[in-house]
C-alpha cells in the first residue's frame with residue numbers, strides 16, 4: 001500500500017516491554033517486522049491479520065515503512081504486537097535497516113509462485129544477521145499457498161531452508177487467511193515466554209515445537 005515515506009514512529013530500543021497492571025489495554029508489547037521481496041504479500045498479510053480482509057488484486061508497492069498495532073490474548077495475557085510493514089523494494093532497504101535493531105521478531109516472507117523471492121531469502125537472512133538483534137525471533141513463511149497451480153517452490157524446499165537456519169517455517173495465504181493468525185500467535189507466545197510470563201506449572205515454550213504441533217492440526221495447511 002502506498003503511504004508516506006518514514007511515517008509515524010521512530011526506531012526505539014529494547015526487549016519485550018512489560019506494563020504495570022494499571023495499564024488498561026495490554027500486559028506486554030513487542031515489535032514485529034515483516035520482511036521479504038517486493039510483492040510477496042507482506043502488506044496483505046498484515047491487513048488480513050489486522051482486519052480479516054484481503055486487498056484487491058491491484059498491487060501498490062509499499063513506500064518506506066508503516067506499522068499497525070494489534071492486541072492478541074495468549075493464555076489470558078494481552079500481548080500488543082506493533083507490526084511493521086516494510087517496503088520490499090531494494091531502494092528502500094537503507095531506511096528499513098534502521099528499524100531492524102529493536103525488533104523482537106521478524107516474519108520473513110517469500111512467494112511460493114516466485115522462485116527468485118525464495119532464492120533471495122538467504123540474502124535477507126544475511127541482512128538480518130547484520131542489522132537485527134542477535135536473539136531476534138525469525139519465522140520463515142511461504143506465502144500465496146492458495147495459488148497451488150502456479151507453485152514453483154516446493155513446501156519441502158521451504159522446510160529444508162528453514163531447518164538449515166534453525167527457524168520455524170510454515171506456508172501461508174494472506175488471501176484465505178491460512179496460518180496468518182497462527183504466525184502472529186506463535187510470535188506473541190514467544191514474546192510472553194521471553195518476558196518471563198510463564199505460569200509456574202506451564203511447560204517451557206519452544207516456538208519451533210509450537211509451530212510444528214499446530215501444523216499437524218487437522219484444519220491446518222489445507223493447500224500443502
Ligand SMILES: Nc1nc2c(ncn2[C@@H]2O[C@H](COP(=O)(O)OP(=O)(O)OP(=O)(O)O)[C@@H](O)[C@H]2O)c(=O)[nH]1
Nearest residue numbers: 038039040041042043044061062088144173174175
Ligand atoms: N493469491 C494471493 N495473492 C496474494 C497473497 N498475498 C498477496 N497477494 C497479492 O500479491 C500482490 C502483492 O501483495 P503486497 O501485500 O502488496 O506485497 P508486499 O510484499 O507488501 O510488496 P511491497 O510493498 O512492494 O514490499 C497483490 O496483488 C496482492 O493482492 C496471497 O496470499 N495469495
